[in-house]
Ligand SMILES: *[C@@H]1O[C@H](CO)[C@@H](O)[C@H](O)[C@H]1NC(C)=O
């Protein structure tokens with residue numbers, strides 16, 4: 001009985017603290033992290049990305065909208081993004097390695113292997129919602 005109460009108590013506070021005390025990465029980044037964007041998810045063949053690293057199509061890579069990339073001065077490089085398919089609810093993660101000039105602010109360009117987690121390549125576009133994970137996160 002007491003053990004159960006203690007367990008629930010602990011559970012409650014750990015769940016609570018996830019929402020209440022964000023990782024101290026600075027206020028701006030923190031707001032950025034929680035902001036959910038939504039738009040068109042597309043794919044591209046990766047290579048040398050804006051972040052200055054070579055990537056392979058088999059890597060889970062994303063290119064974030066160039067406007068956002070530039071606004072943050074490239075500081076999102078290597079930051080993981082959580083992506084959700086609006087229609088199926090499927091979730092996958094991709095690492096920021098590039099910027100996407102043709103993307104609107106809610107769009108996301110993905111490596112082919114990542115895109116395939118949501119739909120076949122011939123579909124070309126999926127509606128996605130996405131947000132940054134905290135820096136240091138790995139799926
Ligand atoms: C995806 O779902 C979110 C939340 O339900 C919604 O705000 C957004 O407009 C949707 N995006 C698209 C592209 O349909």
Ligand SMILES: *[C@@H]1O[C@H](CO)[C@@H](O)[C@H](O)[C@H]1NC(C)=O
Nearest residue numbers: 039040086087125126127128
């Ligand atoms: C994506 O969402 C838009 C409106 O939010 C809708 O018009 C379009 O049909 C959707 N596309 C797909 C592939 O689900």
